Amino acid sequence: MELFELGIDHERNLLPKDGIVNYYGKLLNIKQAEYYFDKLLKNTKWRHDTAVIFGKKIITKRKVAWYGDKPFEYTYSKITKQAQSWTKDLLELKTMVESKTGETFNSCLLNLYHSGSEGMSWHSDDEKDLQENGAIASLSLGADRFFVFKHKGTKETVRLYLTSGSLLVMKGSTQAHWLHQLPVTKKVSTPRINLTFRTIVN
Numbered sequence: 401m402e403l404f405e406l407g408i409d410h411e412r413n414l415l416p417k418d419g420i421v422n423y424y425g426k427l428l429n430i431k432q433a434e435y436y437f438d439k440l441l442k443n444t445k446w447r448h449d450t451a452v453i454f455g456k457k458i459i460t461k462r463k464v465a466w467y468g469d470k471p472f473e474y475t476y477s478k479i480t481k482q483a484q485s486w487t488k489d490l491l492e493l494k495t496m497v498e499s500k501t502g503e504t505f506n507s508c509l510l511n512l513y514h515s516g517s518e519g520m521s522w523h524s525d526d527e528k529d530l531q532e533n534g535a536i537a538s539l540s541l542g543a544d545r546f547f548v549f550k551h552k553g554t555k556e557t558v559r560l561y562l563t564s565g566s567l568l569v570m571k572g573s574t575q576a577h578w579l580h581q582l583p584v585t586k587k588v589s590t591p592r593i594n595l596t597f598r599t600i601v602n
């Protein structure tokens with residue numbers, strides 16, 4: 401564990417109200433994070449993400465992949481995707497995330513941001529296929545990036561810095577009351593992979 405990680409209290413709620421966000425700091429050390437980053441970059445079936453916005457189908461620069469216990473169908477941004485079965489690397493990471501958080505997950509969405517010019521705009525992970533108020537665990541690998549929450553009512557924001565190997569958990573009523581985004585930035589030119597472990601209920 402690195403010195404600056406010693407002060408991290410993963411039981412502290414980073415949101416002032418209406419949800420729970422816990423930051424665990426580094427789940428993986430730098431060597432492990434590099435190892436899994438390289439393996440996932442190479443071995444994942446990456447596809448450009450598609451979304452329907454104002455009735456138009458758009459293709460994002462960001463790439464995604466979807467894995468799970470079963471070939472779950474999962475709909476978000478009005479497009480239905482089918483989960484692929486777990487790889488050895490993903491199962492190892494899932495086990496580490498589960499034992500750290502005490503939660504269980506049956507699926508994982510992976511996002512690949514090739515550089516800081518790619519991000520994800522304001523949204524909540526509140527699709528009907530997801531367990532309501534279920535925990536979502538977010539593991540980051542590669543470039544360090546800011547991550548921001550915005551309250552749907554008051555518009556107050558909470559900004560975090562997600563470093564390589566770090567683990568963040570969103571739970572309780574977070575998705576009902578808060579949006580989140582990964583802002584684009586000119587300061588980052590290297591890639592980042594994010595894994596969000598989730599529970600699908602169909």
Ligand SMILES: O=C(O)CCC(=O)C(=O)O
Pocket residue numbers: 509511520525538547562580582594596
């Ligand atoms: O890349 C991230 O840190 C967040 C990704 C995200 O919010 C999502 O996949 O729903």
Ligand SMILES: [Fe+2]
Pocket residue numbers: 523524525580
């Ligand atoms: Fe999200």
